[in-house]
Amino acid sequence: MTQAREIRLASRPEGWPTAENFEFATVELPSLNDGEVLVKNEFISVDPYMRGRMNDTKSYVAPYEIGGRIEGGAVGRVVESRADSLPEGTLVLHYQGWADYAQGPAQGFTALAELPGGAPSSLYLGMLGMTAMTAYTGLTRVAKMKEGDVVFVSGAAGAVGTAVGQIARLLGASRVIGSAGSEAKVNLLTEKYGYDAAINYKQEPIRQALPQAAPQGVDVYFDNVGGDHLEAALDVMNRGGRLALCGAISVYNEKGQPAAGPDNMANLIKQGLMMQGFTLGDYVQDVAGEFREKMTGWFAEGKIAYDETVYEGLDSTIDAFIDMMKGANTGKMVVKL
Structure with missing residues (x-):
């Protein structure tokens, strides 16, 4: 079995979030079933909308549950597979969020193309995502x-x-x-x-x-x-x-x-x-194909610049999130695992 570390919401922030609003947990991931994959995350995303999900209020998406993992975007690589569509080594995008590993049915992961020129996979959380x-x-x-x-x-x-x-x-x-x-x-x-x-x-x-x-x-x-x-x-x-x-x-x-x-x-x-x-x-189904075509073309032509603010290690995620809310980032804030 694989042990995964994850970050959960321990309490709902009142005003600015603090480290006390979060907790780390270690979970044992079960053996894969047919059609499932295990992914080791390379980058996880911290985003402003996550602050809204920490409140127990009606919104366009359900709030985080107390004791539940902080969900959000992440990119990683398949390290074990029982799904023909996602063999080992495939780069994928998913939304299981703040953890070092993600696991589940292959349908919950999107295969990604390797980026040219050594560009980091984190771009799929920002300028290409x-x-x-x-x-x-x-x-x-x-x-x-x-x-x-x-x-x-x-x-x-x-x-x-x-x-x-x-x-x-x-x-x-x-x-x-x-x-x-x-x-x-x-x-x-x-x-x-x-x-x-x-x-x-x-x-x-x-x-x-x-x-x-x-x-x-x-x-x-x-x-x-x-x-x-x-x-x-x-x-x-x-x-x-x-x-x-x-x-x-x-x-x-x-x-x-x-x-x-x-x-x-x-x-x-x-x-x-x-x-x-x-x-x-509300728009993603209409706009996704058009956006990918244009942005991929612009990026390949060298017309797209980007900056990332990168924090290192899962333990830095809470600091990254709070600092992002305070405007410490330039461009996309990500955590590299």
Whole structure:
């Protein structure tokens, strides 16, 4: 039998999560049945949406159970197989989450192509995976971005934001503006990711800085932050503008009474704006094939840049998650096992 270590939810966080909200456990994995595989994970993902699943509230996906493993994306390699479709050595994607091994029916694992040039398999959790597909979906399906649009992205140096900026540029945006929380990240956006302008919101209030960065207004706003960034975007949206709400990381760890909403919601009426929240699950069947074709082509042509913040070892996963929530990552945050 194989012993697997996993991380479970020990208690529901109140405000910011702490190490005390999690626990490690060792489990004995049973012998494989016909049609099953055993996978040794190479990388596991930590993502902002996981914070929402730690609350016992109604959402688009069921909350984590107390005492249950933290589920999420992971990539690994089949080390034992009783399924002809996934022989030993196959690289796979799955969603069993925070553990060093995963096991189950082959249908729960997706075979992946080996990446060229020594690119890490972790890219299937970020720029070649659900993260970038979320960016593509928000731009093309929700905001219905058109060639020539001015695009503003909050949280632009994060996993989704670095994908949004590049995809917007490749789809013909006339100007791409991003916000980030440090000078190093701001410089990275303009020097590596094709942003025309970037704002350090910790240096100057975003509501003051955005009109200067977008003198001709904004047509598409891709929101990863919420709060003051959403207010700032509503101030500068052009008539007929579209706002795609992907995340609101500024409020995920608030305690008590939620903060009041934007004070300029009337601009939705005045400017004829469309504001829509979305989750990838509602679009994935429609968009997946199109996204893979385009992103694979762009990546092969050298048009896609990426950054990863990599923590080492399963024991570092909780720190990686908390640090990601605090904005310590550039690009996708992953844990290498």
